[in-house]
Amino acid sequence: MSKLSRRSALKGLVNGTAVTVALPFLDCFLGGNGTALASGAPIPVRFGTWFWGLGFTPGRGVNLAKTGKDLAFLEECQALVPYKDQLSYFSNFNTPLDGKATTVHYTGWVAARTGSVPNTGGDLPAPTIDVLVGDHFGAGTRFRSIDLSCTGNPRDSYTGRNTGSRNAGEVSPLGMYTKVFGPEFADPNAATFTPDPNVMVRQSVLSAVGEQRTDLVKQLGAADKARLDEYFTSVRQLEQRLELQLQPPPKAEACRIAKSPGEQPMGTELESVLVNHELMSNMLAMAVACNQTRVFNMLYSQALSSLHRRGEAFIHHTLTHEEPLDPKLGYQAEVAWYNLRSFEAMATFIKAFASIKEGDGTLLDNTLIYANSDTNFAKLHALDGIPVFLIGKAGGKVKTGYHIPGGGDPISRIGLTVQHAMGMEVDKWGTQSMQTSKPIAELLV
Amino acid sequence: MRRILLALTALTALSACGPKEPVVEAAPPAMRRLTEEQYRQVIADVFGDDIVIGGRFDPINRSNGLLAVGASSTAINGSAFERYDGLARSVASQVTDRANRDVLVPCKPADAAAADDACATTFFKNTGRLLYRRALTDAELKTQVALANAGATKLKDFYVGLSSSLSAMLVRPEFLFVTDTLEADPSKAGAFRLTPYAKAARVSFLLWNTTPDDALLTAAEKGDLNSSSGLKKQVDRMIASPRLAVGMRAFFNDMLAFDAFENLQKDPVIYPAFGLSAVELAREQILTTIIDQTVTTQGDYRNLFTTRKTVMSAPLGLVYRVPVSQPDGWVPYEFPEGDEHVGIQSFAGFVALFSHPGRSSATLRGKAVREILMCQKVPDPPSGVDFTLISDSHNPVYKTARERLKAHSTDPTCAGCHRIMDPIGLTLEHFDGAGQFRDDENGAAIDTSGELDGVAYTDAAGLGAALAKNAAVPACLVKRLYGYGTGRISTSAEKPILTYLEERFAKEGYRVPELLRDIALSDAFYQVAPAADAPKTASLEGGKP
Amino acid sequence: MMSRFLRTSLAVGVPLVAIAALVLPRALPAAAPAKKSLGFVITDYNLAGYETKYFDECPEGLAIGNDELWWKALSPQDRDKLTNSGLIEPVDPPRRPTAALRGPNKEDVCWNPTITKDPPLRVIKGKIGRGFNMDGTEDGKATANTCAHEKFTSPDGSTKVDNQMYRILGCIYGWRRGNYMEGHANRERRDSSQGIILVDVSDVDDVKNDPSVTVTYYSTVDLLQKDSGGGILPWASYRPSDTPHYGAKAKGKIVDGHVIAEPVDARLPLFGNNVTGDMIYKGLRLDLDLTKAAPDGSYSGLLAGYRDFENWWDYIRKIEFLTVTGQWSCPAIWVASQELADGYPDPKTGKCTAISEAMDITAVPAFVVPREARTAQAQGK
Structure with a gap:
């Protein structure tokens, strides 16, 4: 969006006439990456993440002996069996620390999502992969990204550009509904489209906000200047999305307006997490099908998962450390029970995307979901072999149904593969020992 | 003569008792994002507390123990900006709606269905000064009026136009960031000082957590804040x-x-008495106790850790198992002699906050006392620790937290940190995860003996007394208040001023308002110079009254 | 509408809102009384009975309900009309409002229980019962305050027990343990906080054994404090009602952790099955067992006394709409209770005017906030 167009929008308003700026809409929206709908219109490719905490019990998730097309799930991952052909699993990809100390339940997910190892807890050394993909997609949809957290706490959201710029999660199903499907939702399949004059005014307001220079910057240091730059970028992004709302949305065949979920109890009680996760997964899939966003993040449980059953003194995380091995079973039975719930939730999430028809396939076929945890064996905070799944076919850009053993390669290879699948011109990704220029070629089409 | 008097006043204000304030190196300017509390307070103060601020704020990361410091490094990214935009539109439309416009808009448009330059100008001149914490420049005022006029014309409603223009102001960086602006210091060639407006903001957020009021802004505009006596007058008033x-x-x-x-959240099955209302009340109880003892009655800060006096409400009575004579509201309450609720660190809010949803945590509590009350950093736990040793909470051998932690601390990588946390936290083990008193855990008596930096005690009252005597406790308050006021991570260069303030705090009987006065009247508090990596041609015009 | 700063800056001059600062107690309170109080709120009460699996205590079977008597008495024409020629069950309506209208001229038999004669009530014939020996006799012979009656033997065989209310109601389906009449009433009290009984045990020096304590029975004006699952929380504070006829004080003692209250004439609040009023007792007494608490923190005990007959009958007739649910006949219950009443004979007629009754109670610890303290609070002390 050029400076000129913002100015003209404001000018137009001052003169009492709205000036709509013709965007090369579909180009911008599709990022040159789409397949086609039955109608012949191209379908955008989407990217999102799904997170669950505390991994799984080694030897009870995926059969490590069966690789390639022989991907085979064990007890804790049984819920994924129906989607075996829709996803790939990555084992034995490592997180070399280059001498940095780990912050337990933090280093793992940061490395998996940024390709860099954090220096301390709370440090986000590089943008998370969803932010990079979102930058590549550009401001083509109403929302930059839809970020959701099922734990009731907006801080439980593993996405951000840097330490001072983390994206908070929406925690309430009703809040999410209102944000996406509330009064400002424009049905892409509606017969007529009338630009909302209030949106015109809003857009001109933001245009003015973005235009007005500030002299705050003059005595500040580089870090603060970067913060101001980010501020103005944020203003421009929102402004561009408003511009989009002033034009008829492209048709979305699969789009149906979701039903309001009503007020739901929130928090870390497993019962309410499961309800909220399912509600928000279904609404999210529909929001994606309705082209409200192309990027999304869903957090089912935190890395330091405090999910707990009503009446239980122990949270999932505490159990991973303190529950003794069941002498007969040979594993932590309660922990295994929680792990089962995690993969059932993952299956619920996949199902939400897989059950929406789009073009000749499903929404899942046009989506790529990067699902990861923070640790392999939570009891010992194992950082090597953090479980990662890639789910969906990314509009035909990736193959699915594989078990890819990493042989100790850095976990950043998976993130680089994602970027290639999204059509990003990136030759290497990650820092220090995590830097890689080797995507997993056998998965890329 | 007048000059001498002024100098004398300054002397009495700052150095009447004790050593002179040390000179500290000027710090770089800070640009602090308004915290959620500040945003709410400012809106309530400027527009009234019946303006509803719904929705969530993007969180600020805690840094150096404070959100107020984290605010200096937190950006406004896309997600945060979207939220601010939503908040701004909601606030602005309430300010200009039929219920409020007569009070909050100081003039009437000639025609409510059309633009009105004069009325919009009056509105933004007044409101803008409070929101930007300085008078608007002519250009800024013109832009606001133009926006209001454009909206009014487009939507045929003066107030809707006013509202959309106000919403623009509420998302501007001048409002969302409290920024230190500098000017040349006429008393020292080549040196800088905070502009009076920036000084006013600093004092106001320190003392009132809000935007400067009219009197303070006027004092800034008249140049009063550049003199010790003028500053003192405002600080004393505040x-x-x-x-x-x-x-x-x-x-x-x-x-x-x-x-x-x-x-x-507390598990409702395990802690049925600690419902949602108790959570909020438990916080309120501690804050009310603190404010009463440190501000209202100006007591010794250290008494907070030994106090038995507090307030009680009916839902908290269920948690503490004490009678409350009124079903609604608060009543004064004093824990009887012998009761282990002694000091705020033993109150339900504190021990429940630093616990698990269904269990107490000696480690979290010990860590909180060290980090929050004493400003000491407890290192993060190492990775790869095998907790199997203490794993079985139903183990007949390890019934209490003390026994389990003792077993755990035999691991040398863990022992070091646990040694500084556990003797504090274990003393609070008579309070379960919701702060309710208990004698035993799994049928075994709980041993509450412990030790803080060489002072041994047997119960929570002893811990309170040890905290009250520990020099790190008041020093921590000084450090946090100073950091809260400046919004920056404390550096070793600040050590002398902190030491100086600690000494004064002690001499003044550890009274918090006196400490605030010392901070707000110190020179160091306002020592700011352009950032080292700022452009060499740093402009001095920004924010000049 | 308060806009502190804007208005100030506009020179409207609105004073600052007062910021409420609670004033904490400045001086130590008066020395705490040496004697303690133990407060309780009664969360449930049920007729103390002794029920066997196969109803052995009711050899004639359970009581015949009003419906059965009504249906049997209907003419074939009426039956035909009420069932639409046999096509439907005689469901509500009209059964419920009309079934009690069984007098010769369709009078309501609960309000006129002598107007028709029903088969005798099937009452408890078993020998075992629970409660207190209230008349002091081993054989139930008449005394100055009681009429001759049959006594029960306690399950452990140690005590001869008076509990004629159990004898009357024990074979009625709806009154048996866990069924509607009392289960619903307990539910209603929990839901509404009406009719809640407080027990305050004061003057306690030793909670295990104390030869002299005072037991006071109150009603409360406050709402029950509950957890998120509806359980009644212990340690809540309750203020007694000001209604002067509550607050009966009994002498008592604590023996091996049991609070034992001596007989006292008392009114207790009544709310249950949509009826509001009082329960009037003579010689009300209590045995509350503090030696073991249930997992929810509650204690159990027995509360017993002689229930005033007129007061009780007023309740029975007011719940006539439940005769279908509970399965009893008002005329039969009237006759039986007239015969079985065992307390406080009328000096003129010699007929007993009260019925011995024992109830199982569940109580959770609570604070009974004394009226004096509340007054002091109200005066801003």
């Missing part, structure tokens, strides 16, 4: 105001990390 209690409440809420209460 410390004497009942608003100091509001400001200090915000400070302690930040220092004690009480924002975590917003996500605090």
Whole structure:
């Protein structure tokens, strides 16, 4: 969006006439990456993440002996069996620390999502992969990204550009509904489209906000200047999305307006997490099908998962450390029970995307979901072999149904593969020992 | 003669008792994002407390123990900006709606269905000065009026236009960031000082946690804040105001990390008495106790850790198992002699906040006392620790937290940290995960003996007494208040001023309002110079009155 | 509408809002009384009975309900009309409002229980019962305050027990343990906080054994404090009602952790099955067992006394709409209770005017906030 167009929008308003700026809409929206709908219109490719905490019990998730097309799930991952052909699993990809100390339940997910190892807890050394993909997609949809957290706490959201710029999660199903499907939702399949004059005014307001220079910057240091730059970028992004709302949305065949979920109890009680996760997964899939966003993040449980059953003194995380091995079973039975719930939730999430028809396939076929945890064996905070799944076919850009053993390669290879699948011109990704220029070629089409 | 008098006043104000304030190196300017509490307070103060601020704020990361410091490094990214935009539109439309416009818009348009330059100008001149914490420049005022006129014309409603223009102001960086602006210091060639407006903001957010009021802005505009006596007059006025209690409440809420209460949950089956209302009341009980003892009655800060006096409400009575004579509201309460609820660190809010949803945690509590009350950093736990040793909570051998932690601490990589946390936390083990008193755990008697930096004690009252005598406790308050006021991570260069303030605090009987006065009247508090990596041609015009 | 700063800056001059600062107690309170109080709120009460699996205590079977008597008495024409020629069950309506209208001229038999004669009530014939020996006799012979009656033997065989209310109601389906009449009433009290009984045990020096304590029975004006699952929380504070006829004080003692209250004439609040009023007792007494608490923190005990007959009958007739649910006949219950009443004979007629009754109670610890303290609070002390 050029400076000129913002100015003209404001000018137009001052003169009492709205000036709509013709965007090369579909180009911008599709990022040159789409397949086609039955109608012949191209379908955008989407990217999102799904997170669950505390991994799984080694030897009870995926059969490590069966690789390639022989991907085979064990007890804790049984819920994924129906989607075996829709996803790939990555084992034995490592997180070399280059001498940095780990912050337990933090280093793992940061490395998996940024390709860099954090220096301390709370440090986000590089943008998370969803932010990079979102930058590549550009401001083509109403929302930059839809970020959701099922734990009731907006801080439980593993996405951000840097330490001072983390994206908070929406925690309430009703809040999410209102944000996406509330009064400002424009049905892409509606017969007529009338630009909302209030949106015109809003857009001109933001245009003015973005235009007005500030002299705050003059005595500040580089870090603060970067913060101001980010501020103005944020203003421009929102402004561009408003511009989009002033034009008829492209048709979305699969789009149906979701039903309001009503007020739901929130928090870390497993019962309410499961309800909220399912509600928000279904609404999210529909929001994606309705082209409200192309990027999304869903957090089912935190890395330091405090999910707990009503009446239980122990949270999932505490159990991973303190529950003794069941002498007969040979594993932590309660922990295994929680792990089962995690993969059932993952299956619920996949199902939400897989059950929406789009073009000749499903929404899942046009989506790529990067699902990861923070640790392999939570009891010992194992950082090597953090479980990662890639789910969906990314509009035909990736193959699915594989078990890819990493042989100790850095976990950043998976993130680089994602970027290639999204059509990003990136030759290497990650820092220090995590830097890689080797995507997993056998998965890329 | 007048000059001499002024100098004398300055002397009495700052150095009447004790050593002279040390000179400290000027720090770089800070650009602090308004915290959620500040945003709410400013909107309430400027537009009235019946303006509803719905929706969530993007969180600020805690840094150096404070959100107020994290605010200096937190950006406004896309997600945060979207939220601010939503808040701004909601606030602006309430300010200009039919219920409020007669009070909040000081003039009437000639025609309510059309633009009105004069009325919009009056509105933004007044409102803008409070929101930007300085008078608007002519250009800024023109832009606001133009926007209001454009909206009014487009939507044929003066107030809707006003509202959309106000919403623009509420998302501008001048409002959302409290920024230190500098000017040349006429008394020292080549040196800088904070502009009077920036000084006013610094004092106001320190003492009242809000935007400067008219009197303070006027003092800034008249140049009064550049003289010791002018500054002292304003600081004295603000410390004497009942608003100091509001400001200090915000400070302690930040220092004690009480924002975590917003996500605090207790398992309703295990702790049926600790329902949602108890969570909020438990926070309120501690803050009310603190404000009463440190601000209202100006008591010794250290008494907070030995106090038995507090307030009680019916839902908290269920948690503490004490009678409450009124079903609604608060009543004064004093824990009887012999009761282990002694000091705020033993109150339900504190021990429940630093616990698990269904269990107490000696480690979290010990860590909280060390980090929050004593400003000491407890290292993060190492990775790869095998907890199997202490794993079985139903183990007939390890019935109590003390026994389990003891077993755990035999691991040398863990022992070091646990040694500084556990003797504090285990003393609070008579309070379960919801702060309810208990004698035993799994049928075994709980041993509450412990030790703090060489002072041994047998119960929570002893811990309170040890905290009250520990020099790190008041020093921590000084450090946090100073950091809260400046919004920056404390550096070793600040050590001399902190030491100086600690000594004065001690001499003044550890009275918080006196400490605030010392900070707000110190030179160091306002020592700011352009950032080292700022452009060499640093302009001095920004924010000049 | 308060805009502190804007208005100030506009020179409207609105004073600052007062910021409420609670004033904490400045001086130590008066020395705490040496004697303690133990407060309780009664969360449930049920007729103390002794029920066997196969109803052995009711050899004639359970009581015949009003419906059965009504249906049997209907003419074939009426039956035909009420069932639409046999096509439907005689469901509500009209059964419920008309079934009690069984007098010769369709009078309501609960309000006129002598107007028709029903088969005798099937009452408890078993020998075992629970409660207190209230008349002091081993054989139930008449005394100055009681009429001759049959006594029960306690399950452990140690005590001869008076509990004629159990004898009357024990074979009625709806009154048996866990069924509607009392289960619903307990539910209603929990839901509404009406009719809640407080027990305050004061003057306690030793909670295990104390030869002299005072037991006071109150009603409360406050709402029950509950957890998220509806359980009644212990340690809540309750203020007694000001109604002067509550607050009966009994002498008592604590023996091996049991609070034993001596007989006292008392009114207790009544709310249950949509009826509001009082329960009037003579010689009300209590045995509350503090030696073991249930997992929810509650204690159990027995509360017993002689229930005033007129007061009780007023309740029975007011719940006539439940005769269908509970399965009893008002005329039969009237006759039986007239015969079985065992307390406080009328000096003129010699007929007993009260019925011995024992109830199982569940109580959770609570604070009974004394009226004096509340007054002091109200005066801003």
